[in-house]
Amino acid sequence: MSEPSLATGASGENALPVIDPVQNYEKIRRIGEGTYGTVYKARDRRTGEVVALKQLRMERERDGMPVTSMRELRVLQTCRHPSIVELKKVVTGSKLDSVFLVFEYCSHDLGRLVDTIPRKFSESEVKCLLLQILEAVDFMHARWIMHRDLKLSNLLLTKDSRLKICDFGLARYFRAHEEAYTPRVVTLWYRAPEILLGLETYTEAVDMWSVGCIMAELLRCEPLFPAKTEMQLLQMITALIGAPNERIWPGYSSLPLTSKMTLPDQPYNLLERELPHLSAEGTDLLNRFLTYDPDKRITARQALRHPYFRQNPFPRPRADMPQFPSAHDAELHSNQAHRRAQMEEQEADTRKKRRAQQDVDSRFGDVFGGDGGGAFGAAEPAVRAVRHRH
Ligand SMILES: Nc1ncnc2c1ncn2[C@@H]1O[C@H](COP(=O)(O)OP(=O)(O)OP(=O)(O)O)[C@@H](O)[C@H]1O
Numbered sequence: 001m002s003e004p005s006l007a008t009g010a011s012g013e014n015a016l017p018v019i020d021p022v023q024n025y026e027k028i029r030r031i032g033e034g035t036y037g038t039v040y041k042a043r044d045r046r047t048g049e050v051v052a053l054k055q056l057r058m059e060r061e062r063d064g065m066p067v068t069s070m071r072e073l074r075v076l077q078t079c080r081h082p083s084i085v086e087l088k089k090v091v092t093g094s095k096l097d098s099v100f101l102v103f104e105y106c107s108h109d110l111g112r113l114v115d116t117i118p119r120k121f122s123e124s125e126v127k128c129l130l131l132q133i134l135e136a137v138d139f140m141h142a143r144w145i146m147h148r149d150l151k152l153s154n155l156l157l158t159k160d161s162r163l164k165i166c167d168f169g170l171a172r173y174f175r176a177h178e179e180a181y182t183p184r185v186v187t188l189w190y191r192a193p194e195i196l197l198g199l200e201t202y203t204e205a206v207d208m209w210s211v212g213c214i215m216a217e218l219l220r221c222e223p224l225f226p227a228k229t230e231m232q233l234l235q236m237i238t239a240l241i242g243a244p245n246e247r248i249w250p251g252y253s254s255l256p257l258t259s260k261m262t263l264p265d266q267p268y269n270l271l272e273r274e275l276p277h278l279s280a281e282g283t284d285l286l287n288r289f290l291t292y293d294p295d296k297r298i299t300a301r302q303a304l305r306h307p308y309f310r311q312n313p314f315p316r317p318r319a320d321m322p323q324f325p326s327a328h329d330a331e332l333h334s335n336q337a338h339r340r341a342q343m344e345e346q347e348a349d350t351r352k353k354r355r356a357q358q359d360v361d362s363r364f365g366d367v368f369g370g371d372g373g374g375a376f377g378a379a380e381p382a383v384r385a386v387r388h389r390h
Pocket residue numbers: 031032033034035036037038039052054085103104105106107108109153154156166167168169348
C-alpha cells in the first residue's frame with residue numbers, strides 16, 4: 001500500500017504530511033458514523049489540541065485507499081475556506097493498514113442541533129448561518145466543484161458560530177451540462193427534482209435546491225420534505241410548490257422518468273402558507289432555491305446579493321450568536337431525531353453498496369475518469385474561470 005503518495009497533490013503544492021502515526025492522538029469518543037468512515041473526537045497528545053479524526057473505511061485494504069476516499073482528499077486540498085471544514089493532516093495506523101483524516105473539531109452538526117435545541121432559530125440567526133453556507137457554496141462552485149450532499153448533518157458549527165461544510169465524499173468537479181453523472185447522489189430529503197426524474201447531466205444547481213431545503217429546515221426546525229421514498233418526495237414537493245410542467249420547466253416532459261411518474265395535479269405554490277411568518281423577500285428567496293428548472297434556479301452568487309439579507313431583521317453577527325451545549329454530547333430522543341437517524345442509516349446502507357461497486361469498477365477502468373471511478377484527475381485544474389451563470 002502506498003498511502004503517503006496518495007495524499008500528495010499532483011504538483012506537490014498542496015502536499016499533506018502523512019508521516020504522523022495515529023498513536024499521536026488520544027481518542028476521546030466516537031461522534032459520527034457515516035458511509036465513508038467513523039469520526040472520533042480526539043486529542044493531539046503533543047499539543048493538546050482537540051481534533052476530529054475520520055477513520056476511512058478500508059474494507060479492501062490490500063487494494064489501497066478507496067477512490068471514493070481519494071475524492072474527498074483531493075477536493076479538501078483545493079477547498080480552503082473559512083466555511084469549509086479544515087483538513088489538517090492525513091495520519092496512518094501503526095501497520096499502514098488504516099488511514100485517518102485529521103480535521104479541526106467543531107462542537108455541533110446542525111442536524112443534531114435542530115433536533116435538540118429547545119427553541120427555533122430566529123430569522124436573524126438563520127440569515128447568519130445561511131450567508132455562511134452561501135459563501136462556501138459560491139466558493140466551491142466558482143472552482144467547479146459540486147458538493148452533492150448538502151444537508152443539515154453535513155453542516156458543522158464551531159463554538160464561535162462559524163459554520164463549516166463537511167463531508168466531501170460525494171463531491172466532484174463538473175463541466176456545465178457536458179457530462180453524465182451518477183444519478184444516486186444527495187441524501188433523499190435534500191435531493192433536487194431533476195435527479196429524481198433521472199437527469200444525468202445535472203449541474204451544480206442540485207446544491208442550490210439542497211440549500212433551499214436547508215433554509216426552510218432552519219426556519220421551521222424540522223425537515224421540509226421528510227420523505228421515505230423518491231416517489232413520496234416528488235409528491236411532497238408537488239404538494240408544496242405545485243406540479244412541474246413544460247411551461248415552467250422546458251424539457252421536463254422528456255426527462256427519463258417523467259412518463260413513469262404520476263404526480264398530483266396541483267397548480268398552486270403554497271410556500272407562503274407553509275412559512276406564514278417569513279417575509280415576502282424571504283419567501284421570494286426560498287422560491288428561487290426551490291425552482292424546478294435548474295437553469296432558472298438561483299446561484300449562490302446571486303443569492304448572496306438577495307435583498308432578504310439587507311432587510312430587517314438583519315443577519316446576526318457571528319459574535320452575537322447564542323452558545324449551545326455541544327450537540328455531539330446530546331442524547332437524541334425526539335421523533336424527529338429518530339426519523340433523521342433512520343433516513344441517514346438507510347442512505348448510508350445504499351451508499352456502502354454503491355461505493356463497494358464503484359471501488360471495484362475503478363479497478364477495471366480509468367481511476368480518474370467517469371463518475372464511477374473517482375472524480376479528481378491529476379490534470380484537473382485547481383481553479384477555473386468563474387462560470388457564466390455567476
Ligand atoms: N470536523 C468535525 N468536527 C466535529 N464533528 C464532525 C466533524 N466531521 C464530522 N463530524 C461528525 O461526524 C458525522 C459524519 O461525518 P461525515 O459526514 O464526514 O462522514 P461520512 O462517513 O462521509 O458520512 P455520510 O454517511 O453522511 O456521507 C457528521 O455528521 C458530524 O456529526
